[in-house]
Amino acid sequence: MTNNPPRIAVLLPCFNEAAAIAKTVHDFKAALPQATLYVYDNNSTDGSIVAAHAAGAVVRSEKMQGKGHVVRRMFADIEADIYIMADGDATYEAAAAPALVQQLIDEQLDMLVGARKSEIDAAYRRGHKLGNRVLTRMLAELFGRSFSDILSGYRVFSRRFVKTFPVLSAGFEIETEISIHALEMRMPVAEHITAYGARLDGSVSKLSTYKDGFRIVRTILTLYRYERPLWFFGLAGFMLAVLSLVLSVPLVMTYLQTSLVPRVPTAVLVTGLMILASLCFFTGLILDTVVRGRREVRRLAYLSFKAPGA
Numbered sequence: 001m002t003n004n005p006p007r008i009a010v011l012l013p014c015f016n017e018a019a020a021i022a023k024t025v026h027d028f029k030a031a032l033p034q035a036t037l038y039v040y041d042n043n044s045t046d047g048s049i050v051a052a053h054a055a056g057a058v059v060r061s062e063k064m065q066g067k068g069h070v071v072r073r074m075f076a077d078i079e080a081d082i083y084i085m086a087d088g089d090a091t092y093e094a095a096a097a098p099a100l101v102q103q104l105i106d107e108q109l110d111m112l113v114g115a116r117k118s119e120i121d122a123a124y125r126r127g128h129k130l131g132n133r134v135l136t137r138m139l140a141e142l143f144g145r146s147f148s149d150i151l152s153g154y155r156v157f158s159r160r161f162v163k164t165f166p167v168l169s170a171g172f173e174i175e176t177e178i179s180i181h182a183l184e185m186r187m188p189v190a191e192h193i194t195a196y197g198a199r200l201d202g203s204v205s206k207l208s209t210y211k212d213g214f215r216i217v218r219t220i221l222t223l224y225r226y227e228r229p230l231w232f233f234g235l236a237g238f239m240l241a242v243l244s245l246v247l248s249v250p251l252v253m254t255y256l257q258t259s260l261v262p263r264v265p266t267a268v269l270v271t272g273l274m275i276l277a278s279l280c281f282f283t284g285l286i287l288d289t290v291v292r293g294r295r296e297v298r299r300l301a302y303l304s305f306k307a308p309g310a
Contacts, residue, residue: 021051084100150176151216165181244273
């Protein structure tokens, strides 16, 4: 008796990639002939749908604009055992896909990140490398662990990751949300160095360095508040308490010398700050209990699926 081969789905979000989507599909079909390739078009106006159809991909559409919306739709709709996600711009190394899939199965991982390495300066936009390093460091400082390339769009997932990941992001911050979800759920993950090439002529990046960079930072801080409320609100409470104590020193000194409190507004401010500090601390405690319960539910849902290769 032989085991059935895993069902592999290649997921390609696409927005105005007529110049590159056909090559992307052809490259992945050559690397993984047994896989089903899905192109999810996100309101393209340049003939991307026609090119994807002609290349032999299964083409579907998502009308809500933004990569996060596309990923949410893909993860919900597609049934497979192993999922490969890449961009439709032909910059990722499709030939590395079989090795990525095999590593995921052999090590029973839930996510394998294709960390990008390129010898071509044109492959990276201005400020992209620096921004990636800063965000990676920020993620490590806040969550204790990180990846070397948190913004890589080339990833391989297990079924239990895809079907238990509650996608909340709307745009390019989706990769950051995916990384944080894997870290917080303590999933077995790894990285694999892959080649990264420059875009083809006629293919234009949709990423806004500053706008999307700000959204990614906001996503990291928001998810830190969601996942680590005790630390988040505890830090805010600590800062308020310190400020309250600093402002109270002159009041206490004056009271000890004269038995009077001449600056009543300052005394009221000190009292209010200390009350706010206490509220922040207890808010963190309550929300931490809620987060633990929510994490247990997510963990049980995660464990209801088999590991890849099991």
